[in-house]
Amino acid sequence: MSKIAVVGTGYVGLVSGAILSDFGHTVTCVDVNENKISDLKKGIIPIYEPGLETIVQKNHYYKRLDFTTDIQHAVENNDVIFIAVGTPPADDGSADLQFVLSVAQSIGTYMNGYKVIVDKSTVPVGTGQKVKDMINSTLLEREVEYPFDVVSNPEFLREGSAVQDFTHPDRVVIGAESQRAFEIMKEVYRVLYLNETPLVETNIETAEMIKYAANAFLAMKITFINEIANVCEKVGADVQKVAKAMGQDGRISPKFLHAGPGYGGSCFPKDTMALAKIAQDYGETISLIETTVKANERQKMKMVDKIVNAMGDIEGKTLAILGITFKPNTDDMRDAPSLVILPELAKRGAKFKVYDPEGLKEGIWRLEGIKESITWSENTYEAIENTDATVILTEWNEFRTLDLDKVRDLNGGRFFFDLRNIYNKNVMLDEGFKYYGVGV
Structure with missing residues (x-):
């Protein structure tokens, strides 16, 4: 040993x-x-x-x-x-x-x-x-x-x-x-x-490049399906079925084909930018990655527009925010979509009741700039109570099995923004919600 x-x-x-x-x-x-x-x-x-x-x-x-x-x-x-x-x-x-x-x-x-x-x-x-x-x-x-x-x-x-x-x-x-x-x-x-x-x-250099190439490709794959999702919304297609059919092609695989509010975390944002800079330093253009970085930032703003366009004037409105970490099963908020989406909504006058199973400690200091707009909740239904809309930003398992009758009673506005597509649109509409997913 x-x-x-x-x-x-x-x-x-x-x-x-x-x-x-x-x-x-x-x-x-x-x-x-x-x-x-x-x-x-x-x-x-x-x-x-x-x-x-x-x-x-x-x-x-x-x-x-x-x-x-x-x-x-x-x-x-x-x-x-x-x-x-x-x-x-x-x-x-x-x-x-x-x-x-x-x-x-x-x-x-x-x-x-x-x-x-x-x-x-x-x-x-x-x-x-x-x-x-x-x-x-x-x-x-x-x-x-x-x-x-x-x-x-x-x-x-x-x-x-x-x-x-x-x-x-x-x-x-x-x-x-x-x-x-x-x-x-x-x-x-x-x-x-x-x-x-x-x-x-x-050799050493190839091993170093393998890491960046792998992460950049996965980030590009996420961004690709997000952009397909945006087109799906305009043409009446369902991105989830598009992604499923794509993933059944053995050359593509279904992994990282889940539309959402953009990637975040400690790796993809940092590594895509670093790879683009490496290429520039050596006189090469890696335009696919440069475009991926820009498109990912644009995707976060599209989520803001989705909420504002649906609800209209959000001045004084309170939104239940479910999940602020960049993904479930972690307390990491580095480059999480929430760090863009919440401040942008706050600029438009929105207030928030926020719940994340593990994100409270980091969320308090990372969202310090809009702390006057945030009330931290201890559980899902406390966050949803007396709000005008529910927004799912992170697909924690406990958000997948919500008591919809309870949510409907607690959330007067009935707006439900499922930015991780974990609920079925038709079911949610039948339940009386004003449902908005990504690419559905």
Whole structure:
């Protein structure tokens, strides 16, 4: 079994570290945030991810998983070091690598023998070489020589199902420059390797590009069906049946063909912009992705127009907002459609009663700018009571089985904006609602 350090205990780092320890490795997770490390040692995790808390607590109890702020100790005492820190978008849309390169410098400062340094963060093509250069220059300043390898090992985790995705991946991508590094990484993923998980061995640059290309394609697929949905509304077609028939074509598949208010989250918005910037930096045009970014922002505004056009003047009207996270089974609100849709409706004078099963904590500070317009509710029906419309923004399971008689009684306006298409339009109309979906 390997001795592994994971630097960064955000979404990717914590999931990776916890499950690698569950594979039997000895893992040390490192973070500069002392409060976060203290909580993790108590079994308190900073994110909502189904199944993760149990894995963290179990492996910490069995001493396979530990947490520290001491990066020197982690580098000196582990053989494989994962870099899993944030790469937020810079002003020009490129990925900000300051945290990645800072970790690389620390690794070079404390390295005491051969190490495999693994880029787990989503990073632009060429980052692996920058990490290598940073470590080499730091070793040169120390006037020491230690061999090391840099590996690109991108993650393909979906928030809300990350445990399943890590333990049952479609593939594991490993980009490296030496057979020694490949063999060590195969040992890291030995549990998956024995289960015949496909292993893609390639160079560093190809591995880095695979991650961006995959995410950009999925974002493009979502945007495609959203734009088809907008046309469907104009011509009288049903986008759900269009998407189902498309998905039955084996060349297309049904995944990510669900019309809605636009994609959000920590990956698609950031990665599409970063890929477009990479292309620009190398003198290439990647117009499909550039258009995808613009169309996704336009889709959010179309949801605002849908509500206003249906209800007319919304000044002083109160809307029940069900769900504000970018997707269900997560508390993540990064680039969530709600962060555009609610402020735009607030500009037009709307008030909100908001309920999300996990979004309250993050929602309070992310929607600080319109806090005077928001009343936070403790459950679905409290949010719906005495409102003029119900708006479903996130398809949490509990919103799929609403008591429609109760909703009708509580919601005087009978307006029902199902922006995730989880209800049948004809049923809702028969129930007396003024129903509006996306592309139906």
